[in-house]
Amino acid sequence: MIPARVITVSDRCHAGTAEDLSGPLAARLLAEHGVEASVTVIPDEVEAIRAAITSAAASGVRLVFTTGGTGLSPRDVTPEATEPLLATRIDGLADAIRRRGEENVASAALSRGLVGVTARSDAGALVVNAPGSRGGVTDAVAVIGPLVAHIIDQLAGGDHPRA
Template sequence: MSRTARVITVSDRAAEGLREDLSGPAAVELLHASGWAAHVTIVPDETARIAAAIRMAAADGARLIITTGGTGISPRDVTPEATLPLLDPVIPGIAEEVRRIGAAKLPTALLSRGVAGIHEAALVVNLAGSPGAVRDGVPLILGLVDHVLSQRAGGDHA
């Protein structure tokens, strides 16, 4: 199985060069440490641009796509709306556990509306746009991704 991942940072300010992206590189570092090839793509908080980045990552062969940012409740937070139509199936338990882990440290993590599921041959997971959310969420994702991808490929429950 290909161990290629893509991290998509969703941030107007980072896309404009007005703010340094800290969460994307943190995710890439954790992925590299676990043997995944990964790099960051930065897009603004725009539904069409987010969806296009997810589609492009899958078309480029990414088997794991992690988005950071745009999962909250502000008017510009549209990552879940961009992601959800691409997922078949949706895997709600992953997003629920990401929120539970985050809320144990920071109650406002419950405001994240991130989703998770399969797009084409990739597991896609939305994380909040902070290094803390990445440090909490990526290890969970790494613990599940091989099993998820094996199941999608018809593998047995080992």
């Protein structure tokens, strides 16, 4: 199993006024792809998001999957918190997640979520910013899930598969 952390970014869930539906869903869907993830809930605050991602990567997880905070509201700051932590961005995957969502919901194009890799001194961790909706999480895992083992292998210096 690939060790991972799901980080739900939500003021309401953190305060206990709403139930976290997207984080547990992400963990369940990722498990279908060989990923074992714990779920953490934090508020929509840049420093809290950065600390959670940094702590997760430092703990040895290979995938940090955030859910929430990728929209346009003033409290949606997950991409701003994530960007300085990424040594390498994987814009093609972020775009693929948006395209997948647009098949069902036009507003999926508004997601500003990033995908990338943290500093690679120790192979790095893959970071995925997914929207906070259950549909957004489902779309993100549908794109990332089939690739996650290959990505983690590549980060560790693995060879490309031969046809």
